[in-house]
Amino acid sequence: MNKRIGFIATSGIRAQNQELLKLGLTLPGFVERSKVIASLPSLSLLTLAGMTPSQFDVEYMEVADLKSAPELPDRFDLVAITSLSAQIYEAYKIADLYRARGVPVVTGGLHVSSLPEEAQQHCTSVAVGEGEALWPEILADFEAGQLKASYEQSPRGTFDLRVAPMPRFDLLDPEKYNRITVQTARGCPHRCEFCASSILLTPKYKIKPVGKIIAEIRAIKSIWPRPFIEFADDNSFVNMSHAKDLLRALARENIRWFTEADINVSRDDEMLALMRDSGCQQILVGLESPRPASLDGIELNGNWKVRQQDRYKAAIEKIQSFGITVNGCFILGLDGDTPEVFDDVLRFVRQSGLYEVQVTFLTAFPGTPLYQRLKRQNRIIEENAWDKCTLFDINIRPQNMGVDELHNGFLKLVKQLYSEEETQTRRRRFRERLKTSPNFGLGARKQLKIRAGIGELGCGVALVHTDCEVEVGDPNGNRTRAAAVKGRCPNR
Numbered sequence: 001m002n003k004r005i006g007f008i009a010t011s012g013i014r015a016q017n018q019e020l021l022k023l024g025l026t027l028p029g030f031v032e033r034s035k036v037i038a039s040l041p042s043l044s045l046l047t048l049a050g051m052t053p054s055q056f057d058v059e060y061m062e063v064a065d066l067k068s069a070p071e072l073p074d075r076f077d078l079v080a081i082t083s084l085s086a087q088i089y090e091a092y093k094i095a096d097l098y099r100a101r102g103v104p105v106v107t108g109g110l111h112v113s114s115l116p117e118e119a120q121q122h123c124t125s126v127a128v129g130e131g132e133a134l135w136p137e138i139l140a141d142f143e144a145g146q147l148k149a150s151y152e153q154s155p156r157g158t159f160d161l162r163v164a165p166m167p168r169f170d171l172l173d174p175e176k177y178n179r180i181t182v183q184t185a186r187g188c189p190h191r192c193e194f195c196a197s198s199i200l201l202t203p204k205y206k207i208k209p210v211g212k213i214i215a216e217i218r219a220i221k222s223i224w225p226r227p228f229i230e231f232a233d234d235n236s237f238v239n240m241s242h243a244k245d246l247l248r249a250l251a252r253e254n255i256r257w258f259t260e261a262d263i264n265v266s267r268d269d270e271m272l273a274l275m276r277d278s279g280c281q282q283i284l285v286g287l288e289s290p291r292p293a294s295l296d297g298i299e300l301n302g303n304w305k306v307r308q309q310d311r312y313k314a315a316i317e318k319i320q321s322f323g324i325t326v327n328g329c330f331i332l333g334l335d336g337d338t339p340e341v342f343d344d345v346l347r348f349v350r351q352s353g354l355y356e357v358q359v360t361f362l363t364a365f366p367g368t369p370l371y372q373r374l375k376r377q378n379r380i381i382e383e384n385a386w387d388k389c390t391l392f393d394i395n396i397r398p399q400n401m402g403v404d405e406l407h408n409g410f411l412k413l414v415k416q417l418y419s420e421e422e423t424q425t426r427r428r429r430f431r432e433r434l435k436t437s438p439n440f441g442l443g444a445r446k447q448l449k450i451r452a453g454i455g456e457l458g459c460g461v462a463l464v465h466t467d468c469e470v471e472v473g474d475p476n477g478n479r480t481r482a483a484a485v486k487g488r489c490p491n492r
Helices: 018-023 031-035 043-050 063-068 085-100 110-114 116-120 131-143 210-221 240-250 263-267 269-277 304-320 341-352 369-376 403-417 420-435
Strands: 003-009 056-062 078-082 105-108 125-128 150-152 180-182 228-231 256-260 280-288 325-332 356-361 462-465 469-473 479-483
Touching: 003 043, 003 063, 018 403, 043 056, 043 078, 043 131, 056 063, 063 085, 078 085, 085 105, 085 110, 105 110, 105 131, 110 116, 110 125, 116 125, 116 150, 125 131, 131 150, 180 210, 210 240, 240 269, 263 269, 263 280, 263 304, 269 280, 280 304, 304 325, 304 341, 304 420, 325 341, 325 403, 341 403, 356 403
Parallel strands: 003 056, 003 078, 078 105, 105 125, 125 150, 180 228, 228 256, 256 280, 280 325, 325 356
Antiparallel strands: 462 469, 469 479
């Protein structure tokens, strides 16, 4: 009889800030993001399941599945868990329960790789580094009954995405998700002080072959014929040549997609046209702040962010002129922020024409240079309060304002940004500008056929993005809706 491995994901982060959660009930632009953040299947666990030999049976579960079960599933011989920082204590609780029953537990991911000693108190084994590089050894030791306490990739970041396994998307129930993730690249050329992403696992930017990416998308389409894909990259399209090859291939796949990128994509009209024609619904851009003083020093390699600030408005206008909405992300509580920053953000959002906006608190994730610096400066309010690493809870002492000033200013800004009037004004301005854009509609070149339930979206068709869905309109005024979502994922 095959041994059974349970892959358990603690996806979905709930903010602790009750005032923000209450606001989410009434503010249309804040509902999805304030209640549950990053509600995505765990691509890392699906990938490990994909490289697990056939002599093992595998099962994928979310923590919500465990909570709805009458009792803890007892059918596993080995449990593998990954978690974001905000839910790590829940992951540890699950690990403790399984270990008490004699079931070995392996944990990994960004949080565990940053704090392996903490995780070892709750798990049989910890995996430090890229999971693909460690999983074969872990399985071999498990079969031999000789699991080690720690498995560490050395040197870090050496896994080659050219041999990346196919994730087991077939383990998912697509009815549970409004998007599914695919990774096209790993790492980032920038090194932002606050960033808790794959840069903690790999020091270099790596790309996955286009053929592998398309194969993964087709595997998803076998369970969800016209999926909404989120590219789980920290910074897509850094390698322009690879990106264009990918976009040309995507245009033939009839999908909708969302990704995160920096403003450099605005420099290349061909890139933007390919994004438009391949189903891109929105890109999320980490603007961080409209203030040079606040941006100064947050990117550690070459102060890249502050050197781009004067291009922000032009970049937003260019990207959106191709019918691709921009979700601009801002961090409140940066060292250069003063109490005036809230008005500065509101003013910038209005002037720039941003279609969507996300505001978060500066968050010190474990393993980041920011966490190390603030700890030295005694500016972490509560040690080990990982459940506040949601982006919507404060656990740092700002440099140029009080904690209450940061909290109250943030609440006021949220009420303004996500009010019905502000939200509708942003959408209306986007639609109005798109009507006269030479990069969209009848004047746009090489519109490819992209189906969205009412026919072909070609010249003369407008995509109007609403809060959690895409409204598609044809020249005759007909409308249909398709699911879409957005959001910046904390330490994915």
